[in-house]
Amino acid sequence: MTRKITVDDFSSEEYKHNPFPIWRQMRDEQPLFYDSNEHRWILTRYTDVMAVLRDHERYSTRTYIERFRPIFGRTLAELDGARHIRERTIVAPAFVGKSLDGYEQFIRRSIERIGEKIFLQNNVDLVKSMTNILPSTVITALLGIPEKDDDFVFDIGNTILAAIGSTPEMIERGASAxxxxAEYLAPIISSRRDAPTTDLISRIVHAQADGQSLTDDEICSFISFLLVAGGPTTDTGIANFWWNLLSDPDQLEACRNDPTRISRAFSESLRRDGPIINEDRMTNCEIELYGITIPKDSIVVICLGSANTDDSVFAEPESFNPDRTDLFMGVERKGGIHENGVSGHMAFGMGSHFCMGYQLARREAEMATSQFLLQAPGVRLTSEVHPEARFFDRFVGKLPVEIGKK
Ligand code: HEM
Incomplete structure (x- = not known):
């Protein structure tokens, strides 16, 4: 018999390199696990994770208040119920549907700008020279920030990111960044208010729901939040995806020969190797689960990584198989699906806080991948690398490759 999972497992080398067996054992034996070090409850089964994410009455995103507010103020991430819906309704249309088509030129231009540097070399680390840079370049381009200011915005984004959940000194540095x-954005916001363009700042400034729009402070908080919500997540989403393809030359070739496969391969990569493996919520009331009472105001962690590899939902869940028939392969759905033996992955979350940038991230990943496969026909990994898990995220830190000339 294997030993029981303990809190120390989450900081173990085994968890860092291969969290799947630990998640599997938790789902089987301790589906509601109490982490006595951090005083939080962890849920690992697909159905439990889905139930929490869909239940914003009993599970609140108040956990984000402490993490984000001291750095960039209040954002929709921390809101529940009607206030959340109101704010989301104002900004969400700028991220989906037709709005997205208008952004393709910015995405293409960002990919080309970065590609110009990469394809001059033969040996590169794709994480450092491509995936770390692309999502921030796209966000600044979409916002309408001039290219010459990219480095300034990247520095701001990195300082804010480093401040999240960090020491008081780092939090103050993040707040100051x-x-x-906000000072830098003020004249841009004001000029877009008077003379809107097609950029994202103009859309956010003029967006309304029930006659209400965001104040300048709210716009600045939202833009800073976008840098951390859309930058590192997409970076890791693409890096983990490319790691999957580069580690499996047959899949790489299949995508190269049939670019329409890229989309399903990306879905499968998000399922098995999504960037965010845990999220948390705070209970609004006492909750009974598995015969245990979780007190009001407790932290409940929902393990997306485990839900996405739950073998009661996905066959052979730890293998990367873009041809699987049990994963919903289309564009993700906010409510998730779980019917006729086909289920959605939860890498973008689920329910009312479902990722607002899911279509943008997908468009970016697919366009960058098809361009990359075209430009680097002989690309191969030059050393073995693997994603590493921390508590909230899991990412491959480098992708050393030989590009292979056209
Ligand atoms: C592969 C890339 C991405 C992944 C894996 C990802 C993942 C997530 C997840 C799991 C959530 C839900 C958080 C929660 O429920 O507590 C979320 C929310 C969010 N994401 Fe993403 N994200 C990605 C890309 C993006 C991009 C490109 C943007 C925009 C530029 C973005 C903007 C947001 C926003 C604004 C929210 C908050 C939505 C709300 O609270 O209503 N994300 N994301």
Missing amino acids: HRKF
Whole structure:
């Protein structure tokens, strides 16, 4: 018999390199696990994770208040219920549907700008020279920030990111970076208010729901939040995806020969190797689960990584198989699906806080991948690398490759 999972497992080398067996054992034996070090409850089964994400009455995103507010102020991430819906309704249309088509030129231009540097070399680390840079370049381009200011915005984004959940000194540095950014954004916001263009700042400034729009402070907080919500997640989403393809030359070739496969391969990569493996919520009331009472105001962690590899939902869940028939392969759905033996992955979350940038991230990943496969026909990994898990995320830190000339 294997030993029981303990809190120390989450900081173990085994978890870092291969969290799947630990998640599997938790689902089988301790589907509601109490982490006594951090005083939080962890749920690992697909159905439990889905139930929490869909239940914003009993499970609140108040957990984001402490993490984000001291750095860049209040954002929709921390809101529940009607206030959340109101704010989301104002900004969400700028990220989906037709709005997205208008952004393709910015995405293409960002991919080309970065590609110009990469394809001059033969040996590169794709993480450092491509995936780390692309999502931030796309966000600044979409916002309408001039290219010459990219480095300034990247520095701001990195300082804000480093501040999240960090020491008081780092949090103050993050807050000061946000204030500097807000000063920088003020004249841009004001000019877009008077003379809107097609950029994202114009859309956010003029977006309304029930006659209400965001104040300048709210716009600045939202833009800083976008840098952390859309930058590192997409970076890791693409890096983990490319790691999957580069580690499996047959899949790489299949995508190269039939670019329409890229989309399903990306879905499968998000399922098995999604960037965010845990999220948390706070209970609004006492909750009974598995015969245990979780007190009001407790932290409940929902393990997306485990839900996405739950073998009661996905066959051979730990294998990367873009041809699987049990995963919904289309564009993700906010409510998730779980019917006729086909289920959605939860890498973008689920329910009312479902990722707002899911279509943008997908468009970016697919366009960058098809361009990359075209430009680098002989690409191969030059050393073995693997994603590493921390508590909230899981990412491959480098992708050393030989490009292979056209
Ligand atoms: C592969 C890339 C991405 C992944 C894996 C990802 C993942 C997630 C997840 C799991 C959530 C839900 C958080 C929760 O329920 O607590 C979320 C929310 C969010 N994401 Fe993404 N994201 C990605 C890309 C993006 C991009 C490109 C943007 C925009 C530029 C973005 C903007 C947001 C926003 C604004 C929210 C908050 C939505 C709300 O609270 O209503 N994300 N994302």
